[in-house]
Amino acid sequence: MSNHEGTKGNLLAFLPLIVFVVLFIGSGMLTNDFSTMPLNVAILIASAIALLMNRKETFSKKVDVFTKSAGHPNIILMAVIFILAGAFAGVAKGMGAVESTVNLGLSLLPANLLMVGLFVIGCFISISMGTSMGTIVALAPIGVGIAGQTEIPVALAMATIVGGAMFGDNLSMISDTTIAAVRTQHTKMKDKFKVNFLIVLPAALITLVILGVLTRGNAVELAGDYPYDWVKILPYLGVLVAALAGTHVLVVLVGGTIFAGVIGLLDGSYQMSSLLQATAEGIMTMEDLAIVSILIGGIIGIIQYNGGIDYLLRMITRNIKSKKGAEFGIAGLVSAADIATANNTIAIIITGPLAKSIADEYGVDPRKSASLLDTFAGCWQGILPYGAQLLAAAGLAAISPVSIMLYSFYPVLMGICCVIAILIGYPKFKRTDDASASISK
Template identity: 70%
Template sequence: MTQQTKGKASALFPLLIFILLFIGTGVLTKDFSNMPLNVAVIIAAAVAIFMNRKVKLAKKIEIFTKGAGHENIMLMCIIFVLAGAFSEVAKGMGAVDATVNLGLSLLPANLLMVGLFLIGCFISITMGTSMGTVVALTPIGIGIADQTDIPMALAMATVIGGAMFGDNLSMISDTTIASARTQNTSMSDKFKTNFFIVLPGALITALILWFITSGSHINQLEDYSYNLVKVIPYLAVLIVAILGVNVVIVLIGGIILAGAIGIIDGSYTGTTLLQAASQGVLNMEDIAIVALFIGGIIGIIQYNGGIDYLLHVVSNKIKSKKGAEFGIAGLVSVADISTANNTISIIMTGPLAKDIASKYNVDPRKSASILDIFAACWQGIVPYGGQMLAVAGLASISPISIMPYSFYPVLLGICGITAILFGFPRRKVKQ
């Protein structure tokens, strides 16, 4: 088996500080705005930097900046600011109102969240990216919440749920690729196994959304008119993203298209268009900075042995095949909770999970599915994950307020646990 160092539990202290400050303060005061997310993450970063006196301060700052500057973190920040610009430009030219009014005209209020969830599932499974899905659907979810009595947090959680469905299953998702490759199985075999495990969770989520919004109504009793031309930016973003175009290109194209339509129909002048794009970027600056600090904190935690400690603790308790499957689930769970990145958590734990699966005769299709399921589960729940930060930033609400409505991510984890307990699905071992 791959050798796993014991690491140090004390290295996790900055993460503990962050959680206690951000979540603990909100729980104690019953108001999560009392501890702003950016302040909590800066304090945790300071704790991380000044730990481990054996390492020079200059070296620790270097480690922090390398973690903050990781390619995945930087890409996330770019997506954040471009998403903010697209959201604001599209809103200013009337795309949000037109799209929402179209939905309100076609669907009754009690089916809006079910429809939003199913559309999210479809888009994410075809795009293969939860961030792309979040970027595309969040403005629509915000518009629906504004025009109905549906809580904004519920609408944002529904967007995340649909996004995580496809992120977990899509054949072109980086998490599917990573989990299948590390477990030495084909992506199609992993998909088939994974799909039967999580399908009940998606169906139950749709039923829950229908039930809790069955009494919803539209706020204004009027004829909701819409201009189909103004819906084009969202349709274009969805279609191009589904075709597999890079999300950065999708967003830049969306900004240009929405801006052009706005100028043509008189919604914008050249100056007001630039101002709208600038305001959208400013709206997401805070979230981007938080992402950078989290990346730096994770870099120091990993350098000090915190991630190794978590992996060692989990892998050291495995004694049976079922225990091995729970161990793999535990490994990727603690990695994702610590890094807030499902792809990175799979890449980190995949080799060790493969060793465990081989030793205890776990089907590689099952071990790959477990890795992806539990990484997606926690990624859709942790309030400091990229998806949660993105929707919270665009909706101007606390990510903590979204967590109680995280039906699909929670059910995803429950489906994974059930599959382990009952040995489901029972498929013939491939020779």
């Protein structure tokens, strides 16, 4: 969808998104209660404003743009994932999977290392699965359970999971963001991984230290037994194994729900009627998020059609004059696109070709430009309260996504490490004719 006003773009196109953020976050800050303005109401108001803008187009045309964007395959897939995640979480919780898994964790780990362990597990799972959403869905119920049995804030547990999920999503060889970044910059997966890993490793290590310090004083008394049943833990293990094996996330979630349900029926946790009820209740907990994600997709379509994305591209690229400036330009480009679209994959796809042109013109190594695209997009995606990751974690934990932002240590540190890497020219590259030239630390 192109802008009918030419290539200059239009800043006013972002008004719906601005209204949404002001309504949702502003009202919460004023009242100290982020439930004052329901998320779905705020996004509905923003959607109405989007459809009322641009009087040069007919209302029917704007509705067409909105609905086509809202119905984009990526958006619908995200909505379906939300719904199935709710079903799995509801069924697993009802048959005792969460309690058993949490008790196992409490039995094996010192209380002051629970969040450290949760972050490491999240990193491992997401880098193997290649999806932040799948990681959050699998670990969020466990994080909620751990927080419920300790003095650790639920928001901190969710932010820890989101951080680990973004670590792996940013590095995984099978992540859609990695694939998009590598393809648009014409480099190799393994080379981008090496550069990316060197940049974000300090952020992960610092995050581990912060989590250890923060939760050190929140230790729970471990006196007594924490009973757990290995059979009830199997649904989570099954989901993780299937995901690590590369199974599609939809198959993983449906299979996990059925697996948990069968175990619940066999051990007496469920009758068929109560199993169906638990499934329905789980779905209903995520219906709002599915609707919100669809409406956000429609708003982004209107913003792009009205020239918002064109405006970002023009504003960020016009002052680039050096290699370092080019790297900051690429970073700013994908950051602005992710803030505008709330989807790191789409942000990379939109800005990738222009980033490649900038990198070629100013001599930025394609491994570095691919890393900058993926990392800055992931940084913002792990912070945005209207992004899919925070919405999913907040929905599964029944808390405000804004509360999770306060503990988003890893995404923030990831961004800081990337800025430092640009400033000091890290890592150093030894240029050769081989596309997989070595990296000098």
